Amino acid sequence: MGSMDGKVAVVTGGATGLGAAVGRRLAGRGARVAITYSRSADEAEATAEECRALGVDAVALRGDVGDDAACRAVATEVAERWGRIDVLVNNAGRTRIVPHSDLDGLTAEDFEAIYRTNVVGAYQMTRAVVPHMREVGYGAVVNVSSTSSLDGEGSSIAYAASKGALNTLTVSLSRALAPEIRVNAVVPGFIGTRWFSGPLGQERYEELVGRVEKTTPLRRAGTPEDIAVAVVFLCDEGAEHITGTTLVSDAGASLKPKG
Template identity: 50%
Template sequence: MSRKVAVVTGSSSGIGAATARLFAERGYNVVINFSRNPEPAQKVADECAALGAEVMLQRANVAEDADCRALAQAIEARWGRCDALVNNAGTTKFVAAQNLEGLGAQDFQDIYAVNVIGAYQMIRALAPLMKRHPGAGIVNVSSIASVSGVGSSVAYMASKGALNAMTFGLARALAPEIRINAVGPGMVETPWLQQGLGQERYEATRQSYMKSTPLGATIQPEDVADACFWLCDGARKTTGEFILIDSGRTKFPLL
């Protein structure tokens, strides 16, 4: 089979859905992944199929190693190859950083289980398949929270910092067959964030973000998808990088 295959975790909405659609539009077959509700995932799968892709819809909780390995086995059985993996699945708990009692050990464990361990388990499960096609690319979706000290919670910030460190270590370990990079989106306009912050706080954060960036803009899911596709399909000499997608917010704050 000559058509390339891309796996996008957490692809039933937001960044994951935009990324899956872009891969489908650019000639890839795609794996749409969800952990709970199949209906939004099915909608994205239908959109990708309409763009000409063969689509696999797969329920998998990336925090469960058995689910990751089952997903890899299903891809092996259907297509026998995997050329791109975007580790987009993520979770958080919205707790102000000053509220130290708002987070417990279990919160950290739950967030790390998806944001860090889940990404590792997906890479481990798919690495043997990806090594068959040198130049395969992996992108871990991190966040500016990993470097800015601002985010939905301290546990979330820490998990994304750990994801960055893992990206650097595995980029060295899995070279030269597999390239691994990370992207750090700024404020991405998604229903998930709006729900987490609440409408009033969301709009205030959005206005503040736009005013404090050189480009005067928040981030759209499609902006992140563009970077993920380039790092997987192009960028042949790029590995172990952390690329900010934040309208310049991190490097030029509070202009």
Template identity: 50%
Template sequence: MSENGLCAIVTGSASGLGAAIAGLLAKCGAHLVINYSKSQKEAEATAEACRMAGAADVMVVQGDVSRDDDCRKIVAAASPWGRLDLLVNNAGTTKHVPSHDLDGLSAEDFQRIYAINTIGPYQMIRATRSLLEAGCKMSGRPAAVVNVSSIAGINGDGSSVAYSASKGALNAMTLPLARALAPSIRVNTVCPGYIDTPWFTKGRGEAGARQVRDAVLARAPLKAASTAEDIAQLVCFLASPASSNMTGECVRIDAGLHLIL
């Protein structure tokens, strides 16, 4: 991506993959809304890194995407720009349940995971629609929505049944949204495999995270463990004019792991 001036919201961008996506957009001179749910300190640090990297404008907004009012608050931060060119639905959550133990998930766990991973992106798309359409009118090409899903939504091999199901629903939602929002807005989804971020450390501890990473390196046909920057590159491609004829796609990026599952 080489274009300056792009206006973007990246949900869940205080750290990890969201921060990497925001950082890459910042290098292109983007206007950015950094969103966080809990960690203002991390979000402010990411925002400052984006400013140092060349972002034209950076705002930090707290909001839980499972709440429609919060989604609208996040989007309101971008309204002074009068447009949006990109929404990245990156915010996500899970509950790590060993061996998919059915007793390890409650109805409340399911509801919370779905609320953030599936309903949240829908609410964010609905809230940003008018600004994305304005971005299309101003640029002369479709604005972009990129959802961050997971290969767990395709093969069911995730941290829990609820997580896999929520990401599968997000993948399925990509098609009707792409149909409904064309021709002004493109909707695509990335489905990463393992990403070498603190996500696994938080869920499984240092030893557990290391075990997962070692297993990925041993099994993946490309013998690689994807970094947040690897996934961010794909997200930014789907946001760029280079992918202007792509919509309704779910793109896997997993170092080839799906070839052996």
């Protein structure tokens, strides 16, 4: 079928949006896919069914990455089902929308909740799959970051800071887990998913899409499929010489202005 025939991938937060696009693309390359979710059971099962329609086995598993026991349980169930784990995509994310100027709008509890998913969750899920990857002598971990980590913008200061921490976690883990396991990050800019459309509403969302299309050097508003290409590249055999890197996929939005 493809370059990932026989391999097994876990995609956290894979029920919808970018995670679902990654799951489908991995399945299209021949990988068996476990989609994890914390709330969206029906949507996760629908994504797993889309993966199965591509000719591979796939399963939806409940598991909050902020819960270490849940991470270990997911890893154990996947390994028992298919005998191995080759790929982990840490896509599960959380935020709270607070203007950056409103310093009183975020509490310590907000920071802890966002970091628990975006940073601690990625660490715990990686730790859970490492023994299974080492058993097969190979592994690829891809963390889904954000351009908020580069420009300090985004939905809240806590979110931007968590994604900066995730970038550093990527580098630290790439050193700690080499040579058997590669760890990289993809840094998306705008992605047309309900992560944006839900909080903004349809009219403001469409205005944002139009603004992105006019202002990015490539004149593109990113789709989940655009970012999934980058994620799966770092999972696949074409990236076997790459670890500890952050790959920006934002239609050039983070480039410095000309002149």
